[in-house]
Each structure stands twice: as structure tokens, then as C-alpha cells.
Amino acid sequence: MFETLILILDATLRVSTPLILAALAGLFSERAGIVDIGLEGKMLGGAFAAAAAASVFGSAWIGLGFAIIASVGLALVHGFACITHRGDHIVSGVAINTVVAGLTITLGLDWFSMGGQTPALSGDERFFAITLPFADALADVPVIGLIYSELISGHNILVYLAFALVPATYWVVFKTRFGLRLRAVGENPHAVDTAGISVAFIRYRAVIICGVLCGIAGAYLSTAHNAGFLKDMSAGKGYMALAALIFGKWRPVPVMFACLLFGFLDAVAVRMQGVVVPGIGEIPVQAIEVLPYVLTVLLLAGFIGKAVGPKAVGRPYVKERA
Amino acid sequence: MKGVFLASATAFAIAASSAYAKDAGPAVVFDKAGKFDKSFNQGVYEGSKKYTADTGIKVREFEPKNEAQVEQGLRRLAKRGYSPIVAVGFNQTSAVEKVAKDFPEIHFTIIDGVINLPNVQSIVFKEHEGSFLVGALAAMKSKTDTIGFVGGMDIPLIRKFGCGYEQGVKYITPNATVIQNMTGSTGAAFNDPTKGSELAKGQFSQGADVVFAAAGGTGIGVYQAAADAGKYAIGVDSNQNYLHPGVMLTSMVKRVDQAAYNTYESAAKGTWTSGMTVLGLAENGVGWAYDDNNKADVTDEMKAKMSDIRAKIVSGEIKVHDYMATNSCTF
Numbered sequence: 001m002f003e004t005l006i007l008i009l010d011a012t013l014r015v016s017t018p019l020i021l022a023a024l025a026g027l028f029s030e031r032a033g034i035v036d037i038g039l040e041g042k043m044l045g046g047a048f049a050a051a052a053a054a055s056v057f058g059s060a061w062i063g064l065g066f067a068i069i070a071s072v073g074l075a076l077v078h079g080f081a082c083i084t085h086r087g088d089h090i091v092s093g094v095a096i097n098t099v100v101a102g103l104t105i106t107l108g109l110d111w112f113s114m115g116g117q118t119p120a121l122s123g124d125e126r127f128f129a130i131t132l133p134f135a136d137a138l139a140d141v142p143v144i145g146l147i148y149s150e151l152i153s154g155h156n157i158l159v160y161l162a163f164a165l166v167p168a169t170y171w172v173v174f175k176t177r178f179g180l181r182l183r184a185v186g187e188n189p190h191a192v193d194t195a196g197i198s199v200a201f202i203r204y205r206a207v208i209i210c211g212v213l214c215g216i217a218g219a220y221l222s223t224a225h226n227a228g229f230l231k232d233m234s235a236g237k238g239y240m241a242l243a244a245l246i247f248g249k250w251r252p253v254p255v256m257f258a259c260l261l262f263g264f265l266d267a268v269a270v271r272m273q274g275v276v277v278p279g280i281g282e283i284p285v286q287a288i289e290v291l292p293y294v295l296t297v298l299l300l301a302g303f304i305g306k307a308v309g310p311k312a313v314g315r316p317y318v319k320e321r322a
Numbered sequence: 323m324k325g326v327f328l329a330s331a332t333a334f335a336i337a338a339s340s341a342y343a344k345d346a347g348p349a350v351v352f353d354k355a356g357k358f359d360k361s362f363n364q365g366v367y368e369g370s371k372k373y374t375a376d377t378g379i380k381v382r383e384f385e386p387k388n389e390a391q392v393e394q395g396l397r398r399l400a401k402r403g404y405s406p407i408v409a410v411g412f413n414q415t416s417a418v419e420k421v422a423k424d425f426p427e428i429h430f431t432i433i434d435g436v437i438n439l440p441n442v443q444s445i446v447f448k449e450h451e452g453s454f455l456v457g458a459l460a461a462m463k464s465k466t467d468t469i470g471f472v473g474g475m476d477i478p479l480i481r482k483f484g485c486g487y488e489q490g491v492k493y494i495t496p497n498a499t500v501i502q503n504m505t506g507s508t509g510a511a512f513n514d515p516t517k518g519s520e521l522a523k524g525q526f527s528q529g530a531d532v533v534f535a536a537a538g539g540t541g542i543g544v545y546q547a548a549a550d551a552g553k554y555a556i557g558v559d560s561n562q563n564y565l566h567p568g569v570m571l572t573s574m575v576k577r578v579d580q581a582a583y584n585t586y587e588s589a590a591k592g593t594w595t596s597g598m599t600v601l602g603l604a605e606n607g608v609g610w611a612y613d614d615n616n617k618a619d620v621t622d623e624m625k626a627k628m629s630d631i632r633a634k635i636v637s638g639e640i641k642v643h644d645y646m647a648t649n650s651c652t653f
Contacts, residue, residue: 007527011520114358120542120565129550226515227546230539231356233516270520273503286476286507 002143006150008267013155014225016263017162018043018217018234022241023248023255024162024169025213031173031250032206033186033312037093038078039214040238041100046071046218048104051118051229052111054125060223063125068215074100075211076204083203086316097238105231118222118229127156127224158220165213169252182206186310189317199317214238246307247300265295348373348586349382349404351395353411355513356385359539362559362578366410366433369579373586381586389509393417400425406443406589408433408582412479413509418442429594431585433578434479436598444598445581449479450486451635452574452608453536454642456556457490458631459572459610460532462624463554467498470525472518472544474537475511476504478646483536483558483574485651486642493631493640501525505540515543522547522555532556532571545569554619563615571619573611577601604636 022039029036049070054063074096081092105116112118135153138145173179181202184192189199221237222229240262248255269288277283350370357367370381382404384395392414399407400421406429409418415435422430422442431443438444460469469491473480488500503521505511518540522533526547533548534556535541541558542565548555549569557563557573564570581601588594601607610628612620620628634640643653 007524011523015520116356117358120546221516226519226543228542230513230515230542235514235516267520270503270517270524273521289506 011267019259021217035089038096041097042214047222050219051222067219071215072211365578369582448602453486454490457487461494468529470530470533512538518543
């Protein structure tokens with residue numbers, strides 16, 4: 001039983017990683033007042049760029065680099081539309097999602113002629129699991145050994161990076177001057193402007209950070225968790241991340257827990273299949289599949305209370321003259 | 323004057339359309355997973371490619387992006403006079419049924435589905451027989467006596483694979499454990515490698531050391547997980563042994579390529595007939611793949627045993643239960 005739990009938690013970490021990265025990306029963007037429904041598209045674009053570059057250059061790190069470049073490029077398009085041209089944030093985000101969904105398949109077909117997929121990656125083209133020191137030696141120690149060797153050790157570097165980014169985000173957003181300005185721009189851009197700081201420049205920096213994180217999330221999908229790009233492989237994770245962001249009230253640590261909860265429900269759903277529950281019998285697949293969504297709705301509706309976002313989110317900043 | 327013009331124009335249009343409808347050639351509508359799923363659809367694609375190479379006749383292809391496009395695609399092809407139209411996969415059954423009724427002149431062939439119409443040929447396979455064989459091989463190879471199965475969409479057809487597989491496993495090792503998981507309950511379950519990989523990892527952690535994926539594109543994730551974990555995997559539909567040599571124990575091949583090829587050929591010769599065709603082990607419609615990629619993993623002893631089991635199934639000495647006959651896996 002204990003072992004099963006550890007294995008479920010192990011799967012939770014794997015499944016939650018892209019959610020955490022994307023949700024932190026959304027956090028930077030939305031804290032600065034830019035609604036980002038394009039997380040999904042940026043992640044998908046990053047996943048494609050990572051797999052394509054990794055397969056061409058034979059290195060997962062180069063893939064990661066290209067993923068970040070592609071995703072930041074898309075983020076800047078979003079920024080250009082929303083910050084410079086004061087466009088509607090939702091429209092721009094949806095446009096990015098739609099364009100990327102089609103573009104990745106089209107480019108994939110043209111470059112690799114494999115039905116929109118990239119070639120399967122192997123060896124250095126992927127991020128591999130890292131065995132932490134002493135993991136094998138400690139594996140036989142009861143309780144702690146299992147937790148250390150199964151749960152903590154044996155993930156790829158992007159998983160550790162995602163979790164390390166949670167306190168880092170907290171520090172940047174709440175403890176630095178840049179973070180203070182970032183939050184101020186999302187709450188009251190006029191005050192920031194009065195202080196002589198460029199609202200647009202702060203917001204641009206926020207969307208660039210958002211792009212970098214989405215790129216990492218995308219690279220994780222195609223070069224770490226899977227081995228290659230497949231059409232629509234982000235499969236709604238960007239929207240899940242957005243839900244987690246609201247769920248966690250735009251704060252890094254609660255957001256991480258929200259992502260972990262979603263990941264946990266997903267992992268449980270996978271394990272619960274075909275398990276016979278005493279008194280009920282075998283649970284149908286459909287009932288288990290729907291579980292994460294039902295719980296999300298219940299938790300959102302009943303337990304977390306009112307989620308209030310940054311005040312100026314979604315509103316373009318216009319300098320007042322008169 | 324105007325009337326004459328209209329009449330002649332109409333006559334011309336009718337003549338043109340009937341001439342058009344006659345010989346547009348064969349066409350195929352793939353399933354949502356797409357023709358490069360390395361599995362089921364790709365098998366049909368290979369068959370079409372071979373036919374084009376052999377005869378020089380092009381096969382018109384259509385790849386639907388979502389469920390709604392399946393019927394649109396079929397209808398458009400039928401309207402343009404393509405015949406026969408091969409519809410790939412169980413999920414197209416209702417769409418083919420609707421379109422076939424509207425175009426009685428056009429010949430349709432559905433693979434993996436059954437439709438009772440005078441202009442539809444239904445080709446189904448005895449997947450349970452092939453699955454029995456690979457199940458037996460899995461049990462021979464397994465050291466833990468725990469064996470995994472990952473299905474795609476939870477439909478009777480996929481249960482049929484799982485049921486035959488389980489029987490094969492238990493034929494060799496009666497007390498073996500077979501863990502069966504389904505990826506989902508929509509057509510997307512055939513194209514979700516991430517979920518496939520998670521399901522496989524779950525099964526490995528429960529002790530499984532051989533896993534069979536009957537899940538189309540989802541299988542790619544399953545095989546990758548097996549390669550990463552150093553376990554064995556069994557491919558499906560097409561011969562997938564080449565994907566990960568040394569990891570792929572074998573593949574349960576379903577000769578959809580041959581089925582598609584035969585359809586085009588018989589239609590060209592005028593020998594195409596409607597009705598139901600069932601292809602099993604005896605007809606070489608299903609089987610297990612043995613080639614250079616898995617030669618090292620299958621010993622001569624195993625190979626001999628497999629031929630023996632195959633002969634017994636063909637002769638009827640071993641009766642493999644068909645899940646779809648009773649909608650339950652009792653054997």
C-alpha cells in the first residue's frame with residue numbers, strides 16, 4: 001500500500017511538472033496585468049521546436065534552447081498585440097493557440113514527412129532521469145529509502161528545475177524591486193507610471209519570462225516526458241495551468257499545490273483502472289476519467305473561496321492626458 | 323432560346339457528372355490517428371502505396387481532423403465518384419452507414435466495422451486469435467508472471483484483443499496476473515502517447531515485464547516507456563518490431579494492408595462483393611511478427627511452441643473465446 005502511494009506520488013511529479021512551469025509562466029504574465037490564455041499555444045510551439053531541434057542537432061539542450069526561442073517569439077507577438085497595440089488579451093491568446101496548433105503540424109509535415117510528428121528521439125536527444133547520489137545505497141532502508149530512491153531521485157533535470165523555480169518565483173515576485181514593480185503594474189499601472197517607470201517595458205519583461213517558462217514546459221513534454229512531438233500533444237495542459245493559477249490565487253506556492261493536485265488526480269485515475277473496490281466492484285474507466293474534473297469543479301466552487309486576480313489584469317494601459 | 327440553352331446545359335451537366343462518377347478511382351478515409359500512426363492506419367497506407375506502385379492507379383486519401391469531418395470526407399469522395407472507398411476503423415461505422423445509403427452506386431469497404439448494406443463490404447479480423455498467440459509468447463518470456471495490456475478506446479473490439487491476450491497468457495502460465503488498462507473512452511484514446519506511457523509505467527511498477535499495446539498511436543508512448551524501463555513490449559496491427567529492436571518482443575499483425583490491397587484489386591477487376599469477410603489465423607489475416615529485429619529475443623524453442631499453438635488454433639483444438647460474441651471475457 002505504502003509502495004503504491006509512493007509510486008502514485010512519483011507519477012504525480014512527472015505529470016505536474018509541465019503544469020507547474022506553465023502556471024508560473026502565467027503567474028508572471030498575469031501579475032503584470034497581461035491575461036495569457038495562450039499558454040497552451042506557447043507550450044505546444046515550444047514542444048515542437050524542442051523535438052525538431054533535438055532531432056536535427058542531436059542534443060536535448062539545443063532543443064530546449066530552440067523551445068525557449070520559439071515560445072518567447074510567440075510571447076512577444078502576444079505582447080506586441082496587447083501592450084503596444086492595446087489589443088484584446090483573450091483574442092490575441094486564442095489566435096496564438098490556433099496558429100500554433102496548425103503551424104506545428106504543417107511545418108512537421110513539410111520538414112519530416114511523418115504526418116506532423118517529429119522523428120522519435122533517443123539517446124542525447126532527450127533529457128534522461130538523474131539518479132541522485134546514494135539513491136541505490138539507500139533503496140533498502142525502510143520508508144526513507146523508498147521515498148528517497150523512488151520519489152525524489154530518478155527524475156529528469158526539468159522536473160527538479162520546475163520545483164526549484166517555485167521558491168525562485170516567490171523570491172522574484174515578492175522580494176525584489178522588479179517583483180514589486182511587476183505586481184504594481186498589474187494592480188495600478190498609473191501609480192507605476194507616475195513614479196517614472198515604463199509600464200510597457202515591465203510588461204514586456206513579464207511576457208518574455210512567461211515565454212521562457214512555457215518553452216521549458218514544452219521542451220519537457222516532447223523531449224523529457226515523451227520522445228518526440230505529436231500533434232496537439234499539449235492536450236489542454238495550458239488551460240489546466242490557467243485553472244491552477246486561479247485556484248492558487250496567483251501565488252507561487254499555492255499554485256504549485258494546485259498543479260500537484262491536478263497531477264495527483266491524473267495519476268490516481270491511471271492507477272485506479274481495473275481496481276476492484278470492495279462492495280462496489282470494478283470501477284468503470286469513464287467514472288475514473290471524469291474524477292479530476294468533478295473534483296476540480298467541487299474544489300473551485302466550494303473550498304477555496306473567492307479568487308481575486310490582479311486588479312488591472314486584461315486592461316491595456318493608456319496614459320491619461322488632459 | 324433560353325429554354326434550349328438551359329436544357330442543353332442540364333443535359334451536359336448530367337452527362338458530365340455521370341462520366342465523372344464512373345471512374346474516379348479508389349479512395350481511402352483514414353481514422354483520426356492519421357496515416358502515420360505506425361500502426362493500424364499506416365498498415366492501410368502501406369497497402370494503398372503498394373497498390374499504386376503495382377498498378378500506377380492513385381488512391382485518393384482523406385485524413386479527418388475531427389469526428390465531424392469523417393462523414394463530410396466520405397460524402398465528398400462519394401459525390402465525386404470515387405469507388406471503392408475504404409473506411410478505416412470502427413469509429414467510422416455510423417458515418418459509412420449513412421453515406422452508403424445515400425450513394426447506392428458507390429462501393430464502400432469498412433475495416434473493423436460491420437454494416438449490413440448491399441453496397442458495403444465489412445472486413446473484420448479475428449484479433450482474439452492473434453492476441454492469444456502474442457499472449458502465449460509474452461507468458462513464455464515473462465520472468466515475473468505479471469503481464470500488462472494497454473488498450474486504446476474502451477470498446478468491445480479492444481476488449482477482444484485484451485481477452486484473447488489474457489487467454490494466451492493463461493494457456494502458458496495459468497496463475498499469471500494480467501493487468502489490463504484502457505486509455506480512455508473517446509477516439510482520442512488512440513492518439514495519446516503521454517497517457518500510454520504513464521499507464522505502462524504504472525504496470526511496470528506493479529511488476530509487469532511484458533506489455534501489449536492495442537492502442538494505435540498511444541502505443542508509441544507505451545513502447546517508449548518499455549524501452550526506458552528495460553522491459554518488453556508487443557506491437558499491434560502493423561509489424562512494429564523495428565521501432566525498438568531488443569524491446570519489441572513481437573507484434574500482433576493484422577493484415578489491414580492486404581485487406582486494403584485486395585479491395586482495390588477486386589474492385590478494379592470487377593470481383594468486389596459486399597458482405598462480411600472474417601480474416602483469422604487460418605486466412606493469415608492475423609499473426610505474430612518474427613523478423614531480424616526480434617530474432618535475438620525469441621528462442622527456437624519459443625518459436626516451435628508458437629507454431630504448435632498456431633496449428634492448434636487453426637485446427638480448432640484450442641478454442642479462443644471471442645469477447646464480442648458474448649460481450650464478456652469468460653473462458
